[in-house]
Amino acid sequence: MASSSWNLTPIVFVLLSLFVSSAFANFYNNIDVTWGDGRARILNNGDLLTLSLDKTSGSGFQSKNEYLFGKIDMQLKLVPENSAGTVTAYYLSSQGPTHDEIDYEFLGNLSGDPYILHTNVYAQGKGGREQQFYLWFDPTADFHTYSILWNPQRIIFSVDGTPIREYKNPESLGVPYPKNQPMRMYSSLWNADDWATRGGLVKTDWSRAPFTASYRSLNQNACIWSSGKSSCNSNSPSNNAWLNQELDATSQQRLQWVRKNYMIYNYCTDTKRFPQGFPAECSLQ
Ligand SMILES: *[C@@H]1O[C@H](CO)[C@@H](O)[C@H](O)[C@H]1NC(C)=O
Numbered sequence: 552m553a554s555s556s557w558n559l560t561p562i563v564f565v566l567l568s569l570f571v572s573s574a575f576a577n578f579y580n581n582i583d584v585t586w587g588d589g590r591a592r593i594l595n596n597g598d599l600l601t602l603s604l605d606k607t608s609g610s611g612f613q614s615k616n617e618y619l620f621g622k623i624d625m626q627l628k629l630v631p632e633n634s635a636g637t638v639t640a641y642y643l644s645s646q647g648p649t650h651d652e653i654d655y656e657f658l659g660n661l662s663g664d665p666y667i668l669h670t671n672v673y674a675q676g677k678g679g680r681e682q683q684f685y686l687w688f689d690p691t692a693d694f695h696t697y698s699i700l701w702n703p704q705r706i707i708f709s710v711d712g713t714p715i716r717e718y719k720n721p722e723s724l725g726v727p728y729p730k731n732q733p734m735r736m737y738s739s740l741w742n743a744d745d746w747a748t749r750g751g752l753v754k755t756d757w758s759r760a761p762f763t764a765s766y767r768s769l770n771q772n773a774c775i776w777s778s779g780k781s782s783c784n785s786n787s788p789s790n791n792a793w794l795n796q797e798l799d800a801t802s803q804q805r806l807q808w809v810r811k812n813y814m815i816y817n818y819c820t821d822t823k824r825f826p827q828g829f830p831a832e833c834s835l836q
Pocket of ligand 1: 659661665667747748749
C-alpha cells in the first residue's frame with residue numbers, strides 16, 4: 552500500500568503539471584497576429600504577448616477560432632506612465648454591417664491620472680450602449696483579469712472576478728441581442744488622441760513611444776463555431792455551466808459596489824442624450 556502510493560506520486564505530479572500548463576491557451580496556437588508589422592510579439596513559448604504602438608503604427612491580433620457564446624478571460628497589463636492618447640481594445644465581434652460586438656476599451660491617461668475602462672454592446676450593427684468606469688487599482692502596475700461572459704441570456708463584464716456590467720437579453724422588449732452571429736476575439740493597441748483622453752484634449756506624447764501593453768493567461772471557455780456547427784452540441788452540459796450562468800447575490804452586491812463607486816458614465820442615465828426617454832433595454836438594468 553505505502554509503496555504503491557509512493558510510486559504514484561511522480562505520476563500525479565506530471566499529470567497535474569500537464570493540466571496546469573494547458574489550463575491557459577498558448578498564444579501561438581490560439582491567435583493570429585493580424586497587423587503591426589512586427590509590433591505584436593509572442594514571447595515565452597507562447598505564454599506572453601505584447602502589442603506596441605509608435606508614431607507609424609499600432610498592432611493587433613485576433614483569435615483563430617470563432618465562438619457562439621463563451622467565457623473569455625485574459626490578463627492584461629496596460630501601457631504604463633504617460634499613456635494619454637492610446638487605446639487598448641479587447642473585444643468580441645462578428646463581421647459585416649449588421650455585426651454584433653462586445654467591447655472593452657482602455658483609454659490611457661497622463662502619469663498618475665486614471666485610465667477609463669469603456670464598455671459597449673452592439674447587436675445587429677447598433678451600438679451606443681456605453682458604460683464607463685474607473686478601476687480600483689492601477690491597471691499598469693500588474694496583470695489583471697478582464698472577462699467577458701456571453702451566453703444566450705446575458706453578457707457579464709468582470710474585472711478580477713468582480714462583475715462591473717451586466718447586459719441582459721432584451722429580446723422580450725423587441726430589442727435585438729447578440730445571439731446568432733459567431734464572433735472572434737480581437738485586441739489592438741492604437742492611437743486615438745483625437746478623442747480618448749479627456750475627450751481629445753490631451754495628445755499622445757510620441758517622445759515616449761513605443762507604448763507597450765502585455766497579455767497572458769488567455770482562457771477561452773467557449774463554444775467554438777466551425778462549418779456551421781457549435782462544439783457545445785456534443786459536449787456534456789456540465790462543462791458549460793457558464794452557458795446558464797447568472798449573478799448570485801454576492802456578485803450582485805459587488806456589481807452595485809462598482810456602479811456606486813467607479814461608474815463614471817451610463818448611457819441609461821444620460822438625459823441630455825435621450826431627452827425623449829431612454830432606450831427600451833435600460834429598463835432591465
Ligand atoms: C484622465 O484624467 C482626468 C483627470 O483626472 C480625468 O478627468 C479623465 O477621466 C481621465 N481619463 C481619461 C481617459 O481621460
